[in-house]
């Protein structure tokens with residue numbers, strides 16, 4: 200058999216019940232793919248127990264059936280992230296895969312329709328609802344933190360900004376209180392709903408980039424003045440795409456303000472200080488932290504501890520001066536952030552034990 204035709208998946212991605220239209224294979228010690236479960240058949244808990252007892256860390260699906268598999272993951276994300284048959288690392292990988300696909304669909308829909316469809320928005324909210332339960336579990340944050348330092352891709356970046364933001368806000372109810380006065384008096388269900396809406400802003404903060412060409416997004420040299428002007432339109436384009444949706448105003452404002460700098464030097468409105476909404480100030484920090492710790496088309500990753508020091512102004516950037524960075528895509532440092540929020544975020548990173 201052709202090995203290239205199979206995609207390894209964790210056994211925990213299979214939940215007891217009836218399989219949709221994909222087959223599952225196991226790899227024999229002789230290197231052969233053996234059919235383990237047929238599409239449409241019931242998978243029983245005892246079968247999953249036997250896989251776990253056999254120490255199997257991976258099962259396989261036909262690569263041509265991965266679209267069906269992705270839809271299945273999305274439809275069953277809540278149960279999968281709750282499964283006892285996979286590790287937190289495997290769950291983090293599944294969560295990242297589903298989230299990346301959801302963001303990709305959102306970008307494609309916006310590009311095609313010029314606006315966010317109700318269906319794409321509901322899909323996004325459903326995914327975040329399930330993600331929130333996972334993020335609340337102990338140990339999940341360490342698993343998710345392992346995604347730091349990976350390549351910077353718009354979709355993956357959005358996923359990381361989502362979990363950093365939601366996990367940070369969950370640990371800092373006082374900050375959510377600033378975003379949504381009265382939050383701390385809400386019921387648990389209402390608080391989860393509020394965090395979900397913050398998660399929507401985090402996941403879709405760069406949705407306006409759907410209209411920025413790949414050549415500009417992936418350019419390894421400095422952007423020209425014209426290219427930079429195009430890039431700077433994305434917060435406004437993002438708002439335009441979401442303006443007709445029923446998302447709360449604080450979510451729309453966070454997307455519009457996420458590149459505003461605390462000292463007034465950001466864009467598109469040059470707002471400063473507390474006139475920038477709190478959620479946007481959080482996104483400004485999280486967005487920068489994840490971008491700097493990732494491998495970008497024009498720059499290598501910076502270690503998390505060094506990134507935190509640069510952001511807080513304790514270390515200079517590699518260009519060795521106090522001027523704004525020559526590459527405008529790094530968008531300035533200390534002057535950009537609400538210092539009090541930044542300190543809270545750095546304490547949060549320490550609690551999550553993000554690798555230095």
Ligand SMILES: [Fe+2]
Nearest residue numbers: 404405457458
């Ligand atoms: Fe952005």
